[in-house]
Amino acid sequence: MASQAGQVRKVGVGSERVDDRIDPFAVSQVNSRLLISRWRESATEEWEIATSRRYGESRGRECAWSLDDLDCALFVGNYEPTWGCERIAFAFGCAEERRAVKVILNWIVAHLAALAVLLLRLTCKVRLHDDPRPALRADGVPYVYSVLHAHQVAAAMGSEPGTAAMVSQSLDGQLIVPTLQVMGVTPIRGSNRTRGQAKGGREALEGLIEHVAGGKPAYLAVDGPRGPRNRVHKGVAALSQKTGAAVINLVAVPQRRWILAKTWDRLQIPKPFCRVDGYFAEPVYPIVGESLEEYRRRIEASLNALELLHDPVEAPEPVALPEVAGDEVAA
Numbered sequence: 564m565a566s567q568a569g570q571v572r573k574v575g576v577g578s579e580r581v582d583d584r585i586d587p588f589a590v591s592q593v594n595s596r597l598l599i600s601r602w603r604e605s606a607t608e609e610w611e612i613a614t615s616r617r618y619g620e621s622r623g624r625e626c627a628w629s630l631d632d633l634d635c636a637l638f639v640g641n642y643e644p645t646w647g648c649e650r651i652a653f654a655f656g657c658a659e660e661r662r663a664v665k666v667i668l669n670w671i672v673a674h675l676a677a678l679a680v681l682l683l684r685l686t687c688k689v690r691l692h693d694d695p696r697p698a699l700r701a702d703g704v705p706y707v708y709s710v711l712h713a714h715q716v717a718a719a720m721g722s723e724p725g726t727a728a729m730v731s732q733s734l735d736g737q738l739i740v741p742t743l744q745v746m747g748v749t750p751i752r753g754s755n756r757t758r759g760q761a762k763g764g765r766e767a768l769e770g771l772i773e774h775v776a777g778g779k780p781a782y783l784a785v786d787g788p789r790g791p792r793n794r795v796h797k798g799v800a801a802l803s804q805k806t807g808a809a810v811i812n813l814v815a816v817p818q819r820r821w822i823l824a825k826t827w828d829r830l831q832i833p834k835p836f837c838r839v840d841g842y843f844a845e846p847v848y849p850i851v852g853e854s855l856e857e858y859r860r861r862i863e864a865s866l867n868a869l870e871l872l873h874d875p876v877e878a879p880e881p882v883a884l885p886e887v888a889g890d891e892v893a894a
Contacts, residue, residue, distance in 0.1 A: 677741035686835045689721035693843045705775050705808040709799050712787040712828040717815035720839045722746045727774040728782040729767045775806040790827045795863035809846035812866040816840045816874045844869045
């Protein structure tokens with residue numbers, strides 16, 4: 564029978580019924596971490612979310628969520644907790660708790676990745692071909708590295724200390740920061756727009772402009788952060804035009820590698836104790852009166868031709884790619 568030890572309001576989806584009785588056995592089956600000490604006073608305030616309907620109603624149960632700031636309460640119709648509802652409670656816990664867990668996991672993964680890249684750098688040999696940097700330094704010309712997203716791990720094997728790189732402000736962007744730091748690269752936080760929300764790309768571009776104007780190089784994964792693969796975004800062209808820096812296209816090809824074929828960029832990871840060949844194209848310079856789009860296309864054509872020449876197995880077939888909206892800044 565129902566216990567009178569405590570009172571929990573019973574809320575059914577699409578219902579305004581209130582019941583002060585509670586089955587202690589049923590409540591004990593719900594994850595205690597997700598039952599909040601403060602219950603809502605009003606039983607008429609209900610939220611139906613698509614996931615709860617999918618997992619709850621599809622199993623013939625009544626299920627609803629009540630969310631208030633950091634408090635989360637799961638009300639189960641008929642006092643019978645279902646597997647679906649419990650799964651929702653675990654997946655949609657309090658926002659602050661989820662974020663804290665993600666921060667901790669990201670920190671662990673980020674530092675493990677940095678250690679792995681550092682070990683790779685210690686065991687891999689780097690051989691550079693047609694390096695234009697000595698001539699550019701002698702002439703006092705600043706330069707910017709233009710690298711494909713798939714090659715960023717291999718390119719890190721021979722990174723130049725003092726180089727700056729743009730990194731997303733998101734928690735996911737934080738994953739790469741320790742790796743850049745152990746490589747001697749300065750991370751500047753920012754990225755392209757994601758799902759309509761600004762991630763600080765323009766502010767980061769200003770930081771890169773200041774860095775390059777000070778005589779130091781910058782590095783951009785020019786088709787990131789989400790592609791399309793091999794499509795150079797406008798950020799590198801804008802950076803070059805504003806600073807007068809030459810764009811150095813670089814393709815890094817490990818002799819032995821793992822290829823993450825299911826990722827959008829087919830990310831390449833060098834295997835330990837292999838050689839990484841770095842191939843440079845002729846520097847690309849901004850031209851007075853040239854539009855940003857025209858300059859972007861020249862950089863893209865040079866980079867894709869370089870990959871096709873030195874890594875034809877991985878180079879995609881040349882196709883006409885559509886314009887991408889909001890393409891002002893690359894990550």
